[in-house]
Amino acid sequence: MKTCSHQHTHKRQELPALTDRLRRHARKITGPRAAILEILRQHPHPLTTKEIFSEMPRGECDLATVYRSMHLLEKAGMVKRFHFYDGAARFELVEEGSDGHYHHLVCIRCSGVVKVEECFSAEIEKKIAAKNGFKAVTHKLEFFGVCPNCQG
Amino acid sequence: MKTCSHQHTHKRQELPALTDRLRRHARKITGPRAAILEILRQHPHPLTTKEIFSEMPRGECDLATVYRSMHLLEKAGMVKRFHFYDGAARFELVEEGSDGHYHHLVCIRCSGVVKVEECFSAEIEKKIAAKNGFKAVTHKLEFFGVCPNCQG
DNA sequence: TTTTCAATTGCAAATCATTTGCAACAAAAG
DNA sequence: CTTTTGTTGCAAATGATTTGCAATTGAAAA
Incomplete structure (x- = not known):
């Protein structure tokens, strides 16, 4: 009986590698999306949508856009959504090749x-x-x- | 290496036993509270606050009261709160003596x-x-x- | 590179779940 | 039965997230 073999190695990807991953999902690389990916890249922690939003360089985009982007990234398998103690969803980047588990x-x-x-x-x-x-x-x-x- | 020893036996308690349990927590037994306990008793499933509310005999009480009661019952250790796929909390009765795990x-x-x-x-x-x-x-x-x- | 078009964004309003203030009310204690 | 204090209903307030729609902008095609 061995414990499950999920990957836990975290070689943080560069932003270009991340945008490529997103492009592969046939999606446009826009300013807000690149900014979000960069923020997630720099915070290896689960972040709430609000936290991501406030990290944005000078209110760069709308909160609604962050919400929409998080859905997109989630469907693309690039982020994982968590629910802890409070009602807010938190997101963390899933490394390439990792099952995010x-x-x-x-x-x-x-x-x-x-x-x-x-x-x-x-x-x-x-x-x-x-x-x-x-x-x-x-x-x-x-x-x-x-x-x-x-x-x- | 043995699996944990949580209790899983479920002998459904009668309503009087439930109200007694609540009374032990120094709380009044009111109409809405008894109704909620009875509904939880009859549904050995996690129920949302709304579901509990709509099971209430002819809109017997306010939705806010259900919310307040769920917090009360949770603090008394009589119900357990779950979060599944959507944003709504779900509740299930915890059997007496069970750690609810x-x-x-x-x-x-x-x-x-x-x-x-x-x-x-x-x-x-x-x-x-x-x-x-x-x-x-x-x-x-x-x-x-x-x-x-x-x-x- | 410029044109073209569908994907994307901002903004504001809409939803959904949940909480709270407050005056009226009702269990439980005496 | 009266007092005391916890509870409730109602309505308005929050907080997170979603959505409609017109304006905008990547990126594929020319």
């Missing part, structure tokens, strides 16, 4: 996030799928706790 | 939900907590896939 450990006090390499055995998922007759089963797993700084 | 397998097509007994080794969680210096670590885990009816 990894998890987080979130501090319930300060909201700090740590990427988690560990994952449980893929056997469990297969067993669950088989037992219930489901196909294409995936999972979402997030850990929550109190980080060292917020203890005491 | 179990998971779901959700169909991404029809939204059907199956309760999942399986869980991964508790060792993994301990290891993650120790490695990062976090305390009181818990996790949220949900499975997604295509159910038998929605395949093909």
